[in-house]
Amino acid sequence: MDCSDEALFAHVQQGDRQAFGLLVQRYQDRVYSIARKVLYHPQDAQDATQQAFLQVWQKRQAYSPQWRFRPWLYRIVANLCIDEYRRQQRRQAAPPECLAALPAPDAPEQDYAHQECRRALEAALAHVPVEARMVLVLCYVDGLSYGEVARVRGISVQTVKSQLRRAKTLLRQRLEAYREVKP
Amino acid sequence: MTCEQAQQLLAQLTWPQVQTHGYTALYRHVQHCGNCQPHWQHWRQTEAQLAMFLTVEPAPTGLWEKVMTTMQTEVTPAARADIRRSVVLEMSPQGIQRLVLQDAAQADDTLASADPPAAALWDRALTQLAEYFHGERSIFQLPVDIHDCTPFEREVLAATATVPYGEVRSYKWLAERVGRPGAARAIGNALHNNPVPVIIPCHRIVKSDGGLGGYAFGTAWKTRLLALEQATAPFVGCSSTRILCYRGCRHERRVREGNRIHFASWRDALAVGYRPCKVCQPADQDA
Numbered sequence: 001m002d003c004s005d006e007a008l009f010a011h012v013q014q015g016d017r018q019a020f021g022l023l024v025q026r027y028q029d030r031v032y033s034i035a036r037k038v039l040y041h042p043q044d045a046q047d048a049t050q051q052a053f054l055q056v057w058q059k060r061q062a063y064s065p066q067w068r069f070r071p072w073l074y075r076i077v078a079n080l081c082i083d084e085y086r087r088q089q090r091r092q093a094a095p096p097e098c099l100a101a102l103p104a105p106d107a108p109e110q111d112y113a114h115q116e117c118r119r120a121l122e123a124a125l126a127h128v129p130v131e132a133r134m135v136l137v138l139c140y141v142d143g144l145s146y147g148e149v150a151r152v153r154g155i156s157v158q159t160v161k162s163q164l165r166r167a168k169t170l171l172r173q174r175l176e177a178y179r180e181v182k183p
Numbered sequence: 184m185t186c187e188q189a190q191q192l193l194a195q196l197t198w199p200q201v202q203t204h205g206y207t208a209l210y211r212h213v214q215h216c217g218n219c220q221p222h223w224q225h226w227r228q229t230e231a232q233l234a235m236f237l238t239v240e241p242a243p244t245g246l247w248e249k250v251m252t253t254m255q256t257e258v259t260p261a262a263r264a265d266i267r268r269s270v271v272l273e274m275s276p277q278g279i280q281r282l283v284l285q286d287a288a289q290a291d292d293t294l295a296s297a298d299p300p301a302a303a304l305w306d307r308a309l310t311q312l313a314e315y316f317h318g319e320r321s322i323f324q325l326p327v328d329i330h331d332c333t334p335f336e337r338e339v340l341a342a343t344a345t346v347p348y349g350e351v352r353s354y355k356w357l358a359e360r361v362g363r364p365g366a367a368r369a370i371g372n373a374l375h376n377n378p379v380p381v382i383i384p385c386h387r388i389v390k391s392d393g394g395l396g397g398y399a400f401g402t403a404w405k406t407r408l409l410a411l412e413q414a415t416a417p418f419v420g421c422s423s424t425r426i427l428c429y430r431g432c433r434h435e436r437r438v439r440e441g442n443r444i445h446f447a448s449w450r451d452a453l454a455v456g457y458r459p460c461k462v463c464q465p466a467d468q469d470a
Contacts (some may be wrong), residue, residue, distance in 0.1 A: 017251075021247070021251055024247055024250050024251070025247055027241050028242040028246055028247055028250070029239050029240065029241055030239055031242075032238050032240070032241075032242035032243070032246065033238070033239045033242075036240065037236075037237060042243065046242075046243055046246060046249075047232070047437065049242065049246060049250075049315060050246070050249055050250055050437060051433075051437070054249045054436065054437075058310075062303065062308060117232060117235075118235070118236055121232050121233070121236045122236070125236075136197075136233075136237070137237060139197045139199060139200070140198070140199060140233055140234065140237035140238075141237050141238065142239070143199035143240055145200070146200075161195045162195075164195045164196045164197065165195040168194060168229070169194065170197065171229060171233075172225070172229060175229060175232070
């Protein structure tokens with residue numbers, strides 16, 4: 001049996017819930033990770049993941065085979081996360097804060113250093129505009145190429161490159177400032 | 184490769200791309216160029232951090248089950264097929280122009296539209312109607328096109344649309360509502376010409392003496408619709424968030440089975456500490 005995403009999704013389009021369950025199983029970690037890196041809060045990320053899969057199911061008839069399934073799914077996820085992020089920004093006018101959990105008091109020393117580094121990075125990422133952050137997340141979390149990211153976001157490859165450059169410049173500046181404060 | 188090119192490339196290059204494509208020219212350059220070495224070291228340091236942070240992490244336990252539970256509330260293809268047999272829809276670019284209820288036995292499959300936007304709307308309308316007829320929806324979120332109606336009819340239909348799910352009003356009440364207290368019969372005629380019944384709930388208008396009154400598709404349909412609405416609680420509250428939604432709201436779909444509280448009236452829910460959902464705004468609409 002052909003178990004490619006597209007073959008499974010052809011069954012989903014016929015209303016096959018079992019095939020949909022397999023696709024959810026295959027992609028839930030990646031979709032959740034993308035949402036988590038953009039929205040920070042685990043609960044928001046979980047809600048966005050649920051909402052994204054629900055939209056995939058509801059819009060299954062609108063899927064065109066000219067798309068591969070993965071970019072189509074990621075497009076839904078990216079749009080949902082960016083909309084949700086903007087909605088949150090409107091609700092709380094304050095800039096996003098670092099929301100990484102602090103290490104547990106009994107965590108070993110090296111875990112603490114690891115968490116410190118993670119916190120610094122997360123705080124730095126919070127200052128990267130959400131569109132550029134989404135590009136960064138798509139490139140790293142699932143290793144998408146420039147072309148695939150461009151397809152997912154509906155922008156040109158050149159814009160993907162410039163957003164990556166922008167994101168990384170901002171990150172570098174923030175991380176350098178962090179290292180100076182805390183060598 | 185020049186230093187400028189190497190540094191430009193480093194500014195946008197990600198570690199996964201280097202893993203995929205190699206970039207040997209860049210690698211060779213930075214290994215031997217003292218000018219680019221600090222940039223390269225810095226790039227590696229940042230990339231190591233990013234690669235450590237931006238990884239795939241396991242989804243929380245139970246997420247798959249939650250997604251699949253949400254799906255269960257979706258109407259099945261069989262239910263959609265049933266609705267497709269009982270409801271005939273006509274679309275215009277502005278919205279649903281006409282809805283006809285018919286006996287499921289007289290199946291008519293002349294509904295599909297070749298026009299993609301209308302097809303998308305048609306699909307959405309069919310889903311919402313199927314949910315309504317299965318007691319899973321108490322509001323419609325669909326555009327309607329009633330431009331062919333007279334101004335008076337439009338006024339009557341607008342007032343009719345405010346009658347809440349599960350409740351009834353009299354022709355007299357509607358006549359007063361549109362500022363024509365003596366025109367109950369004209370109101371009846373306007374409702375008879377309602378091009379989009381069910382979506383604009385003209386079945387919720389009955390006679391003031393308690394009689395059912397007429398219905399364009401027969402009183403059997405009117406009885407069926409009213410019975411359905413009487414049997415279904417229009418509001419669903421989430422006991423963990425204390426948010427109240429109309430049945431059918433997208434947020435209502437995400438409430439877990441154990442947290443669902445059904446309410447017949449939004450006032451009851453508000454009285455016990457629930458607040459209206461910001462999307463479907465249950466309390467505001469029928470206030």
